[in-house]
Amino acid sequence: MTVYRYFIKITTRYKWIILGYAAIFFLLSVISSINTKTKETAFMEESLNIGIVDDSKGSLSDGLIDYLGKNNTIVEMENDIDYIKDQIFLEVVDAVIIIPQDFQSRVENKEESVEIFRDDRKMESLQIENQVNKFLVFSNATRRDGKFDLARVKDVLKEKVNVDVLKTGPTSKNSGTDAWFGIYFNFIGYIVITIYILVIGLIMAEFNDKNIRDRMRISSKKFLKSNAEIYLGQITLGMLITTIFILGGIILKGKHIGEVDLSRYLINAYVFSFAILCFTFLINNLTTSRFAISGVSTVVSLGTAFVSGVFVPQELLGEKVLAMAKFFPMYYYVRINNMKAVSAMDMSYGLRMQLLFGAIFLLTGLGFSRAKQKI
Amino acid sequence: MVIKAENIVKKYKELNALDHFNMEVKEGEILGLLGPNGCGKTTAINCILSLLKFDEGDIQIFGQKMTPTSYNIKKQIGLVPQEVAVFENLTVEENIDYFCGLYIEDKNIRREYVKEVIDFVGLTEYKKFYPKKLSGGLKRRLNIACGISHKPKLIFLDEPTVAVDAQSRNFILEGIKRLNKEGSTIIYTTHYLEEAEMLCDRIIIMDRGKSLVTGTVEELKSITSTREKIIAGFENPEEDISDKIKSIPHVLDVGKAHGEYIINFENGTNNLSNLLDFIKDNDLTYTKLYSQLPSLNDVFLELTGKELRE
Numbered sequence: 001m002t003v004y005r006y007f008i009k010i011t012t013r014y015k016w017i018i019l020g021y022a023a024i025f026f027l028l029s030v031i032s033s034i035n036t037k038t039k040e041t042a043f044m045e046e047s048l049n050i051g052i053v054d055d056s057k058g059s060l061s062d063g064l065i066d067y068l069g070k071n072n073t074i075v076e077m078e079n080d081i082d083y084i085k086d087q088i089f090l091e092v093v094d095a096v097i098i099i100p101q102d103f104q105s106r107v108e109n110k111e112e113s114v115e116i117f118r119d120d121r122k123m124e125s126l127q128i129e130n131q132v133n134k135f136l137v138f139s140n141a142t143r144r145d146g147k148f149d150l151a152r153v154k155d156v157l158k159e160k161v162n163v164d165v166l167k168t169g170p171t172s173k174n175s176g177t178d179a180w181f182g183i184y185f186n187f188i189g190y191i192v193i194t195i196y197i198l199v200i201g202l203i204m205a206e207f208n209d210k211n212i213r214d215r216m217r218i219s220s221k222k223f224l225k226s227n228a229e230i231y232l233g234q235i236t237l238g239m240l241i242t243t244i245f246i247l248g249g250i251i252l253k254g255k256h257i258g259e260v261d262l263s264r265y266l267i268n269a270y271v272f273s274f275a276i277l278c279f280t281f282l283i284n285n286l287t288t289s290r291f292a293i294s295g296v297s298t299v300v301s302l303g304t305a306f307v308s309g310v311f312v313p314q315e316l317l318g319e320k321v322l323a324m325a326k327f328f329p330m331y332y333y334v335r336i337n338n339m340k341a342v343s344a345m346d347m348s349y350g351l352r353m354q355l356l357f358g359a360i361f362l363l364t365g366l367g368f369s370r371a372k373q374k375i
Numbered sequence: 376m377v378i379k380a381e382n383i384v385k386k387y388k389e390l391n392a393l394d395h396f397n398m399e400v401k402e403g404e405i406l407g408l409l410g411p412n413g414c415g416k417t418t419a420i421n422c423i424l425s426l427l428k429f430d431e432g433d434i435q436i437f438g439q440k441m442t443p444t445s446y447n448i449k450k451q452i453g454l455v456p457q458e459v460a461v462f463e464n465l466t467v468e469e470n471i472d473y474f475c476g477l478y479i480e481d482k483n484i485r486r487e488y489v490k491e492v493i494d495f496v497g498l499t500e501y502k503k504f505y506p507k508k509l510s511g512g513l514k515r516r517l518n519i520a521c522g523i524s525h526k527p528k529l530i531f532l533d534e535p536t537v538a539v540d541a542q543s544r545n546f547i548l549e550g551i552k553r554l555n556k557e558g559s560t561i562i563y564t565t566h567y568l569e570e571a572e573m574l575c576d577r578i579i580i581m582d583r584g585k586s587l588v589t590g591t592v593e594e595l596k597s598i599t600s601t602r603e604k605i606i607a608g609f610e611n612p613e614e615d616i617s618d619k620i621k622s623i624p625h626v627l628d629v630g631k632a633h634g635e636y637i638i639n640f641e642n643g644t645n646n647l648s649n650l651l652d653f654i655k656d657n658d659l660t661y662t663k664l665y666s667q668l669p670s671l672n673d674v675f676l677e678l679t680g681k682e683l684r685e
Contacts (some may be wrong), residue, residue, distance in 0.1 A: 002476030006465065013464040211460030215521070216426050219477035221451035226477070234636070 003216075003226045007233030008167050010206065014199045018241065025191055026248050028201050029184060035369035045126040051077040051087060051096035051364070057104035062141065063150040064099070064114075066158055068128075090118050095119065095128045098109045105135055108143070123316075153246040177256035181249065185265045185337045186310045188245045190332055192273055193301035196280045197239055200234050201293035234277060242273040264347060275329040282365035304330040312336065329354040376438070377402050377529055377560045383414075383422055385584070392418045393429065395586040400529075402564060407575030408564040409671065415584040416564040417457060423550045424454060433665040436529070442457035442517045450478060453527035453559075459518045461506050467517055468493065470523050470583050479527035492524040495553075497546060512543025519547065521555065530554060535571065548574060556684050567669045580675060587678050590670070599669045599677050603640040606651055608663035619657065623649050635663060 050072045054061050065074060075093060083341060084096045095118035102104065106113035114132060118125040138156050142149035154338060207213065207230060216226050246269055250257060282297055305311055307321050308330040325331040332350040339346055378400035385393040393415050400406045407415045423434055425443045434441045436448050453508045470631055471489050481487045496516040515535060523530055528534040532551065543662040551574060555561050565571055571578050572592050577628060578597065580587045588595060600674050609616075617629040620638055621646045640646040647666055655662055 002480075003418075003472060006469065008475045009469065010462065010464045122484045154521075206462050206464065209460065211456045211458045212462065214421075214426050214456060215460050215474060216477060217426060218449060218452060218454045219474070221477045222446065223443075353575060 001229060003221075003229035003238075004233050007203065007207070007230055010203050011199070011233070013236050014202060014257055016201065017199055021191055022244060025187065025245065029187075029252055038114055041282075045299075046127065048072045048094040048124065048128065049092070050092040050128065051075045051076060051084065053077050053079045053084075053096065053098040055079060055101045056099045058102050058104050059150060060107060060148055061099045063139070063148075063153065064132070064135050064153070070132060071131075084117055089117065089119055092123055092152075093119075094125045094220065097128070097132065107139060108146070110140070112117075127208055177259045178255055178261075181260045181262075182337045184249045184252075185269060186334050186353060188242070188249070188269055189272055189308075189333050190301055190305040190310050191245060192242060192269075192276055193221060193279075193304065193330070194297050196273075196276050197283055197297035197300065198294060199241075200237060200277075200280045201284060201297065202290060204230075204234075205288045205293060208288045231281075234252055234280070238273055238277045238280075239270070242269055264339075265337065267351065268333060268347070271354050272329060272333040275354045275361070276367070278358040278361035279329075282361045282368070285365045285368040296330070304328045307331075309334045309338070329357040363375060376400070378423060378555060378562070379434065380419075380423055380433045381433050382506070383419070383429050383434065384638070385422055385427065387420055387427040389668050391584050396581075396584060396637055397586050398423075398558060398579060399589075401558055401577075403555070403558065404576040405551070405561040405563055405574055406583060407571040407578040408562065409566065409568070409571045409578050409675075410581030412565055414581045416581060417533055418584070419581070420454075420562065420564065421465075424452065424531065434578050438486060450525075451528040453522045453525065453530040453532065454523035455532045457537065459506070459514045461514070461517055461521060461624075463506055466503050466505055467509070467520075470517060471520050474521040475524040488524050488526065492520045495523075496550065498521045510540075510543075512539045512546075515539050515543060517545065519550070523559075527559065528564070529560045531564075533564050534566070535563075536565070536567065544596040571643065572671060575630070578671070580671070582675075582679050588674070595671060595674050596669050597675050603646050604673070605638045605640065605647060605660055606635055606663065606665055606667065607638065607654075608635045609651065609654075610660040610662055613644050616657075616659075620653070623653050625649075 034250040050068055050069075052065055052074055054065065054076070068074060077087070077093075077096060078099060084098075087093050088096065095116060098115040098117075100114070103113055113136060116132065118127060118128055135153070135157065138153045139148050139150070141153045142156075199369065216293070217223055219226075234369065249265075250262075279300075283293065287296075306316070307317070307325040308328065309317060309322075309325070310330070314331075314334065317325075322331070332353040336347055376399055378398060380396065380398040383393045383396040384391070385396075396415065398406075398408075398419065408419065410416055418427065422429045423436070423441065425434075425441055425445070427429050436445075437451065439445065439448055439573060441448055455655065462473065463644070465473060466616045468489060471492060472485060475488055475492075479488060491623055493499055496519055498513065501513060505587040506517060509517065519532070519535055520530075535551075536547055548570065551561060551563065563571075563575060568673065575592070577589060577591055578595060579589045588598065589634055590598075615631070617631060617636065620626060620636060622627045623638075623646075627641045629639075650664075653659075
């Protein structure tokens with residue numbers, strides 16, 4: 001096992017890369033762990049700064065402003081689109097509502113009655129549209145003989161619905177801890193791609209050096225055996241890296257481990273690691289340039305993390321972006337991590353897709369490897 | 376016969392890298408493959424070692440056909456490639472142990488072999504160094520150690536002294552002689568004439584993928600028409616006297632370089648004496664006068680019409 005032993009030995013020379021990434025990762029995880037409000041498991045209204053341009057000055061628009069003002073801070077604004085956009089960009093306000101002169105008739109005719117500019121960077125700004133729509137739906141419902149009964153609308157909007165959860169089933173582990181684990185494991189995906197390609201790539205750049213390769217080929221050790229030891233080294237290193245990051249998560253949230261379906265995350269992470277190991281194999285058969293390996297590591301990890309929903313939830317990504325993301329296993333990995341209710345059937349599609357990608361990467365890599373040997 | 380390569384043809388599209396190349400290596404000798412850069416020396420070695428597929432011909436090592444899976448033959452072979460082929464992230468000792476481990480599985484034997492070879496190449500005090508900390512010459516020594524640590528019977532050294540300082544070069548050449556004395560058969564490729572003359576028992580001169588001629592240094596020199604070369608410089612006259620010199624008996628041709636006459640003589644005796652008579656008869660005063668035996672460069676020049684170092 002000389003080749004395997006020295007593969008692992010060379011790995012230790014790159015320990016600072018692994019430890020560096022791990023330190024930053026765990027530091028950010030600890031910070032996010034402290035900031036996570038674990039009891040916040042449902043949609044909650046936030047108080048926002050809303051700019052209002054009221055060109056209507058009617059009773060209906062007053063009613064709307066009055067309603068919005070109960071939970072938000074209202075700021076009156078001029079009807080200047082550039083100024084409005086600047087205020088949103090500078091985060092002076094979270095959204096601006098322009099109420100046109102013909103607001104009332106638009107509501108009556110069920111046309112689009114207000115123009116809303118909101119800060120897309122803030123998820124909570126989405127609730128403004130809900131609040132406006134709620135007010136307009138109720139207003140229309142109280143309209144009799146061309147008049148709105150704003151007093152009734154006010155009363156109705158005061159009503160709150162109380163929901164009591166009587167029983168939680170096995171699929172409702174959607175707690176704050178589960179959300180934290182989902183995000184944590186998504187980020188493991190990003191870090192796995194980065195470190196696998198970079199560290200294994202740099203080690204393989206040495207083993208794949210033509211002259212060293214020739215020395216190994218001329219030796220009395222069977223070439224297949226040498227290669228098998230190298231791949232065993234890669235698997236050992238890969239699994240070790242993945243396990244370190246998984247253990248990190250378990251240590252950080254050890255108290256809440258019973259609240260999550262850990263087996264789902266574990267199976268998913270190891271299957272994903274296998275797929276990325278195969279992808280690394282492909283890259284190593286394409287290039288031995290250290291600069292190229294470093295570049296591929298950064299571009300692929302960041303690129304796939306962005307389009308697959310590691311940094312931004314998949315729900316907020318465009319259809320085209322998600323369609324593109326489906327061509328890399330990261331998408332399926334993130335999907336499983338973010339699933340709310342999970343059965344073996346739910347997971348199997350995502351896992352099979354990751355394994356399929358792994359197989360494709362492996363076969364393509366073998367193809368390139370054989371092509372190189374024929375020269 | 377340790378190696379017998381017959382009519383090896385290796386083509387890269389239209390280029391004939393090896394053109395019916397032949398080579399025979401006897402046990403215990405140092406065989407030099409001499410030729411200019413790009414003449415096919417490394418290609419020949421790679422074909423012999425089955426690192427490259429060739430188009431025609433047959434290669435036998437230790438009496439057996441050599442193939443990529445001839446592991447019993449490979450066990451007895453050591454390769455020192457032209458480029459330094461070591462791991463930058465392993466120390467000197469680890470590098471040697473790694474390459475030795477590709478042949479020797481027993482740890483204790485390996486430890487002993489590694490120690491021996493480190494002493495042999497003079498890297499004892501550098502054994503914990505990483506290659507990037509070594510000078511060019513020391514790296515070359517490490518490269519050699521990695522190729523010979525398993526004590527092979529047959530060693531291929533592909534231009535091991537390229538870009539090496541004089542001290543390291545002498546160390547390497549002395550080491551090769553010692554390896555040979557200890558029983559190893561050595562194939563040594565070089566484009567340095569002096570090294571080939573000093574080291575090799577027999578030499579194959581190569582050009583354009585062909586083995587032009589084979590023999591000992593003396594045998595090779597004997598095939599040239601030139602038997603003696605005399606270099607002479609004169610104070611006077613200023614005009615060219617090449618035609619006059621040609622009247623001296625046995626003169627083959629006369630060349631002129633840097634104001635000196637290079638006079639090639641064919642077989643004959645008293646060539647220097649005849650030249651001295653010519654100088655006296657023509658009232659010439661010489662500033663320089665010395666005789667040289669033909670070199671391997673002359674052999675190469677005569678065979679190919681070009682200098683070995685062109």
